[in-house]
Amino acid sequence: MTTSTATxxxxxxxxxxxxxxxxLVHTLKAGFFATALARTPSKLTDMLLAQGLEKSIIDTQLTIVxxxxxxxxAIKSVLTNNNTFESTAADSVQIASxxxxxxxxxxxxRMSLSKPMTIDNPEICATTTKNIIQALQEIYSAHPSTTQHKPSIxxxxxxxxxxVREDVPFGFRTFYHVGLAVPHRDKKEMERLVSENASSTGVFRGAVIVRPSLLKGDQSVKSGKGWQKLKVGKEDKPAVxxxxxxxxxxxxxxxxVVKTGGESYFGQKVTLTN
Ligand SMILES: NC(=O)c1ccc[n+]([C@@H]2O[C@H](COP(=O)([O-])OP(=O)(O)OC[C@H]3O[C@@H](n4cnc5c(N)ncnc54)[C@H](OP(=O)(O)O)[C@@H]3O)[C@@H](O)[C@H]2O)c1
Known part of the structure; x- marks a missing residue:
């Protein structure tokens, strides 16, 4: 495990x-410090090395939990600055920005005409969001000073x-609205939870919901066309x-989001497509 001491x-x-x-690769290359939850830390490290990141950058800028x-x-450790959250003195707790x-x-x-596609954990996104919210509530309760630095999400x-608006091209609509009904129910619940908890009394300072169209390719930062060539839309005027x-x-x-703080997109559902 690698550890950072950044504020x-x-x-x-x-x-x-x-x-x-x-x-994460772009974030580390830009000099930010980061923490990351990983079921298999070596998988994450190997992926970052394969992306051309130097081991010294991973060791000094990234904490993998x-x-x-x-x-x-584990979530609380990712959200705070150390891996032994429960034994941490109150005033030394730092929270992710x-x-x-x-x-x-x-x-x-699966063998179903009405819902042919599901996922191994059909509520993974909603569960993740609920657990992040609960972890933040527990951190705020144990260390009230951290509420002055609530993270955005x-x-x-x-x-x-x-x-609000149809954002799927005509040819994909049956696939999306019928075939992907199960994972989409989960995404909608995630969006609801995130939005509901990004008010002034919520656990998040602000929230950006990113809605990509059908994903292709992999993580390699040398592939892709570059972020500036993306079509970017908002919920009432989506990029289709x-x-x-x-x-x-x-x-x-x-x-x-990372480099700017994301404030100009807070409260928005941003569609991204090539
Ligand atoms: N496929 C599409 O066309 C499409 C379109 C729009 C949006 N999306 C959504 O966009 C998001 C990103 O997609 P992607 O393809 O870039 O990534 P992805 O391959 O779906 O990656 C999923 C990530 O979640 C982690 N994960 C899954 N279950 C976990 C658990 N129980 N505990 C901890 N980590 C867990 C995986 O870790 P492991 O490496 O350990 O498995 C992996 O890091 C996903 O939510 C996807 O559903 C997909």
């Missing part, structure tokens, strides 16, 4: 996933879940397209 850091969940791994999203203690989550389940096909959701590269989504989140 400002970004907490990552799902950093072995394509979009979030690309975002081994754990599952069901493990509240931003949370980036790209947690998602593994798609699975950016979550990766999907197109096809808007109640078929696919978007994972590497570009991750880079957009780093450039427009």
């Amino acid at each position: 400002q850091f970004i907490a990552f969940f799902g950093a072995t996933g394509g979009c979030t791994n690309a975002c 081994k754990g599952d999203i069901a493990d509240l203690l 931003q949370i980036i989550s790209g947690i998602g389940g593994t798609p699975q096909m 950016a979550v990766i959701s999907t197109t096809g879940v808007s109640d 397209g078929f696919t978007v590269h994972r590497a570009d989504v991750g880079q957009w989140i780093c450039e427009q």
